[in-house]
Amino acid sequence: MSDPGHGxxxxxxxxxxxxxxxxxxRPAHPLxxxxxxxDRNPSSLPAAAPPPFDxxxxxxxxxxxxxxxxxxxxxxxxxxxxxxxxxxxxxxEFFANRQRLAPEGCQVVLDGGELAAxxxxxxxxxxxxxxxxxxxxxxxxxxxxxxxxxxxxRPSHHGKGLAGRLLRAAEASAxxxxxxxxxxxxxxxxxxxxxxxxxxxxxxxxEDGAQRLQAKLADYGEGACLMQRSVRA
Numbered sequence: 001m002s003d004p005g006h007g008x009x010x011x012x013x014x015x016x017x018x019x020x021x022x023x024x025x026r027p028a029h030p031l032x033x034x035x036x037x038x039d040r041n042p043s044s045l046p047a048a049a050p051p052p053f054d055x056x057x058x059x060x061x062x063x064x065x066x067x068x069x070x071x072x073x074x075x076x077x078x079x080x081x082x083x084x085x086x087x088x089x090x091x092x093e094f095f096a097n098r099q100r101l102a103p104e105g106c107q108v109v110l111d112g113g114e115l116a117a118x119x120x121x122x123x124x125x126x127x128x129x130x131x132x133x134x135x136x137x138x139x140x141x142x143x144x145x146x147x148x149x150x151x152x153x154r155p156s157h158h159g160k161g162l163a164g165r166l167l168r169a170a171e172a173s174a175x176x177x178x179x180x181x182x183x184x185x186x187x188x189x190x191x192x193x194x195x196x197x198x199x200x201x202x203x204x205x206x207e208d209g210a211q212r213l214q215a216k217l218a219d220y221g222e223g224a225c226l227m228q229r230s231v232r233a
Contacts, residue, residue: 075108094134097135101122114154116157174231197229
């Protein structure tokens with residue numbers, strides 16, 4: 001889910017049954033050993049959302065790089081700081097799952113060895129956003145949409161353009177994979193920010209689709225909105 005002020009990007013609670021869009025998928029790699037369970041976020045409501053997005057230029061000495069497994073405890077710390085007070089925290093199992101399935105879309109920014117920001121993104125062709133905190137057996141081999149599940153910036157690093165740099169990295173991945181749009185779940189209060197970035201609400205085709213989407217968004221909190229924009233050349 002995405003919340004430029006608190007935390008950002010989209011999805012999930014308990015694991016969903018894979019949809020028809022996942023029938024032809026690549027298998028997950030064997031599970032890597034999880035970090036010490038003491039580092040697991042205790043929240044019962046895992047989530048995903050992009051926090052403090054800012055419009056400044058990211059410093060030249062803060063490039064994005066792939067998220068490594070040993071950084072997951074620090075990812076949980078940044079998530080907790082970015083989404084303080086929000087019931088959308090996702091467990092370490094979620095982050096390990098996405099990092100394993102979509103290493104290219106899971107990026108971080110380090111500052112002097114400290115984790116300053118992270119992003120979870122991956123190919124996704126289901127018409128609904130993925131469930132918050134859920135793990136997946138595989139991801140689509142081909143995709144029309146690149147889903148930005150979570151972008152979070154450590155509060156001490158707000159205003160440095162890190163979220164914008166991660167957003168550009170996600171768009172570059174989407175282009176390489178042939179996706180034609182970026183999608184995310186905007187948390188309440190963040191819609192205007194995402195609209196300034198070119199995102200617009202996704203309009204369901206019919207009443208049934210609208211009800212299913214609202215049921216899925218309920219875990220993100222009141223006012224959450226599924227949004228998308230075209231991938232830019």
